[in-house]
Amino acid sequence: MWSGNLRNALSSLRQSRWRTTFTMLGIIIGVVSVVTIVSLGDGLKRQVSGQINQLGKNVLTVRPGTIDGKHKSISNLNLYSYLAPSTLSLQDVASIQNLPSIQAAAPIDFVSASATGDDGQFGDVFVAGTSPGLWDILHERAAYGSLFADDSSTDQQNNIAVIGSDIATKLYSALNPVGNSIKINGQSFTIYGVLPASAGSLLSVTGADLNSSVFIPESAAQNLTNNHSNILQIFAQTKPGANLDSSVKAIQQAVSTSHNGVNDFTVLKQNELLAVSDQLVGTVTSFMSGIAAIALVVGGIGIMNILLVSVSERTREIGIRKAIGATNRQILNQFLVEGLVLTVGGSVIGIGLAMLINLLLRLYSSWRPVVSLPIIILTVGISLAAGVLFSIAPALKAARKNPIDALRGE
Amino acid sequence: MALIEIAETSKLYGFGDATTLALDEVTLSVEKGEFVAVMGPSGSGKTTLLNLIGLLDQPTHGDYKLDGRLVSRLSSNQQAKLRRDYIGFVFQSFNLLSRLSVIDNVSLPLAYKGMPPVRRAKRASDILELVGMRDREYFMPHQLSSGQAQRAAIARALINKPRIIIADEPTGNLDSHDSKVVMELFAEIHRQGNTIMLVTHNPELTRYANRVLYMYDGMIVGDERTPIGYMAKHARRIYFKKLRTTDDDIAAGVSALLKDVPGQEITTKGQKRKPQGRKRGLKQKVSRSKR
Ligand SMILES: Nc1ncnc2c1ncn2[C@@H]1O[C@H](COP(=O)(O)OP(=O)(O)O)[C@@H](O)[C@H]1O
Numbered sequence: 264m265w266s267g268n269l270r271n272a273l274s275s276l277r278q279s280r281w282r283t284t285f286t287m288l289g290i291i292i293g294v295v296s297v298v299t300i301v302s303l304g305d306g307l308k309r310q311v312s313g314q315i316n317q318l319g320k321n322v323l324t325v326r327p328g329t330i331d332g333k334h335k336s337i338s339n340l341n342l343y344s345y346l347a348p349s350t351l352s353l354q355d356v357a358s359i360q361n362l363p364s365i366q367a368a369a370p371i372d373f374v375s376a377s378a379t380g381d382d383g384q385f386g387d388v389f390v391a392g393t394s395p396g397l398w399d400i401l402h403e404r405a406a407y408g409s410l411f412a413d414d415s416s417t418d419q420q421n422n423i424a425v426i427g428s429d430i431a432t433k434l435y436s437a438l439n440p441v442g443n444s445i446k447i448n449g450q451s452f453t454i455y456g457v458l459p460a461s462a463g464s465l466l467s468v469t470g471a472d473l474n475s476s477v478f479i480p481e482s483a484a485q486n487l488t489n490n491h492s493n494i495l496q497i498f499a500q501t502k503p504g505a506n507l508d509s510s511v512k513a514i515q516q517a518v519s520t521s522h523n524g525v526n527d528f529t530v531l532k533q534n535e536l537l538a539v540s541d542q543l544v545g546t547v548t549s550f551m552s553g554i555a556a557i558a559l560v561v562g563g564i565g566i567m568n569i570l571l572v573s574v575s576e577r578t579r580e581i582g583i584r585k586a587i588g589a590t591n592r593q594i595l596n597q598f599l600v601e602g603l604v605l606t607v608g609g610s611v612i613g614i615g616l617a618m619l620i621n622l623l624l625r626l627y628s629s630w631r632p633v634v635s636l637p638i639i640i641l642t643v644g645i646s647l648a649a650g651v652l653f654s655i656a657p658a659l660k661a662a663r664k665n666p667i668d669a670l671r672g673e
Numbered sequence: 674m675a676l677i678e679i680a681e682t683s684k685l686y687g688f689g690d691a692t693t694l695a696l697d698e699v700t701l702s703v704e705k706g707e708f709v710a711v712m713g714p715s716g717s718g719k720t721t722l723l724n725l726i727g728l729l730d731q732p733t734h735g736d737y738k739l740d741g742r743l744v745s746r747l748s749s750n751q752q753a754k755l756r757r758d759y760i761g762f763v764f765q766s767f768n769l770l771s772r773l774s775v776i777d778n779v780s781l782p783l784a785y786k787g788m789p790p791v792r793r794a795k796r797a798s799d800i801l802e803l804v805g806m807r808d809r810e811y812f813m814p815h816q817l818s819s820g821q822a823q824r825a826a827i828a829r830a831l832i833n834k835p836r837i838i839i840a841d842e843p844t845g846n847l848d849s850h851d852s853k854v855v856m857e858l859f860a861e862i863h864r865q866g867n868t869i870m871l872v873t874h875n876p877e878l879t880r881y882a883n884r885v886l887y888m889y890d891g892m893i894v895g896d897e898r899t900p901i902g903y904m905a906k907h908a909r910r911i912y913f914k915k916l917r918t919t920d921d922d923i924a925a926g927v928s929a930l931l932k933d934v935p936g937q938e939i940t941t942k943g944q945k946r947k948p949q950g951r952k953r954g955l956k957q958k959v960s961r962s963k964r
């Protein structure tokens with residue numbers, strides 16, 4: 264009986280090919296968006312945590328703003344802190360650097376969001392001042408040229424910049440722009456080195472990407488901003504063998520002292536940083552998938568709509584089937600199977616498309632989406648549930664038709 | 674015990690002012706093996722009567738016993754199963770499902786019974802052989818002529834070995850040649866001991882029946898036994914009574930004429946003619962207000 268229903272459903276859906284396609288489209292769009300968004304989120308989580316792991320356990324992060332209690336909630340942490348004045352200062356960097364357990368400390372001092380090169384202006388950029396310690400902390404080597412080493416050189420040498428790989432290709436077309444100049448806030452900087460292309464960015468937590476970053480020496484940043492620093496975070500690398508927790512305490516003490524005892528900053532260990540970034544990505548992902556799930560529901564309503572039309576169009580068929588002995592149950596099943604074929608078909612096509620989009624993103628963008636089995640199962644589950652749910656009303660309508668009225672109907 | 678026993682059964686359609694009395698306290702019993710032709714003008718309740726017998730519809734009043742079992746008040750599911758196992762329908766407009774091939778149409782009642790596909794295809798082939806349609810098993814309905822479509826529909830009606838075959842104007846959409854083929858088929862089915870109830874407007878076709886019911890205004894006004902091979906007497910008499918017939922009358926056959934011959938003297942054996950008193954008046958009032 265079920266295989267008969269299936270054959271039936273397929274042939275009736277084939278009869279109205281366009282209608283079937285458009286009905287499925289709702290489900291397809293829903294499935295594609297849910298799977299893609301969640302896989303992008305998962306990919307981002309992995310990227311960020313990969314980079315945090317790459318930092319090494321011995322790197323601590325100091326951020327402006329506070330996190331309440333033990334919960335490490337992101338709500339109070341000012342993640343987009345460069346929109347508001349930071350509570351961290353260069354003096355904090357110095358006092359952290361001077362702690363006995365600290366090997367190196369480097370600030371990320373936000374300067375500007377645009378830069379001009381040979382091939383025009385680049386709007387999507389992250390210009391920051393930092394100290395040479397950053398390279399060690401990030402384990403970065405220059406792809407071309409070299410990374411600035413000493414901050415205490417001449418002014419001439421201070422107007423140098425290290426740029427990310429995206430900036431190199433977009434502003435200079437050539438892969439090696441070392442020696443060219445880049446304009447930041449009207450001031451010319453000589454390109455000193457180019458960072459290798461990175462899979463993504465540690466800085467993505469602050470909304471920036473290493474590949475489209477420009478780093479200048481901290482002293483030059485001070486010049487550009489008239490000594491108004493805006494430190495988004497400070498990386499602090501502990502000496503080998505130093506105890507992490509006591510290092511955290513030492514940093515807290517040192518910074519707190521210079522902040523007159525006000526705790527307006529947060530020191531995060533690697534795992535805490537992970538938790539925070541996961542939570543941030545998770546929040547954004549679930550918000551987006553919520554929106555995508557609405558597409559799924561709309562798709563389900565589309566199926567209900569089409570089945571209702573189909574039931575009224577096939578009133579006579581229902582009448583004939585009932586006359587030759589179909590029970591209400593059998594008519595109900597017939598239309599339920601039709602709804603299920605639509606949802607299953609839509610889901611399968613949707614997942615196929617999502618996989619394709621995934622592949623294309625991996626090939627042609629810096630995103631690294633990850634499709635996990637649980638999310639596929641969950642999405643298909645939701646769409647099946649929606650399919651059944653929205654097929655019930657039309658199927659019941661069909662099953663309850665009075666046979667003579669149905670036979671009379673055309 | 675009669676196969677079909679209907680006692681004082683009425684059927685009302687609609688509510689209030691729009692009420693139609695489609696069947697007016699009809700009493701009827703049909704034995705197994707009878708070939709009953711039902712005649713009467715359009716709107717006289719023939720289809721309503723056959724729908725009740727075929728369990729497609731429920732009476733408003735009265736009881737219906739099928740094979741000794743009271744069936745008029747069963748649930749819709751039980752009635753569906755009885756339709757499947759006891760009754761074969763043949764319609765004027767064939768009513769084949771357009772998306773299914775001939776063989777799938779014919780075997781559909783078996784599918785609803787839960788028979789496995791291979792067995793029901795075999796059975797359907799056998800039945801199609803019987804109606805001379807074996808070579809068109811895999812045709813789609815739109816590829817068939819009217820006569821072929823009706824033969825396929827008859828095969829579908831026969832596949833469950835039903836006790837009663839209900840045919841509502843089965844030749845209404847057929848030319849005279851196809852009508853003859855189809856009626857010969859019914860005759861053959863009847864010879865094998867089947868019970869058939871057939872609505873027709875054509876007095877010629879009463880030759881196949883051994884009993885003719887005449888209906889008028891929701892009542893059975895005549896019930897005639899007639900030998901197979903002969904046209905029913907009353908049908909013939911009414912047909913030739915009118916002096917002038919129009920083309921329409923000829924097309925509609927005796928049934929249309931019945932309407933124009935009020936008080937026609939139909940004497941019946943066994944069945945008393947209903948006195949046409951108060952109830953008749955009600956009915957006329959009702960139908961007039963409907964128009
Ligand atoms: N579903 C219905 N609703 C309302 N009136 C109906 C319905 N079916 C039949 N009737 C009325 O019942 C009467 C008998 O109809 P029917 O049995 O179809 O007659 P016949 O088959 O002899 O032409 C007619 O007056 C018809 O209009």
Ligand SMILES: [Mg+2]
Nearest residue numbers: 719720721841
């Ligand atoms: Mg009729």
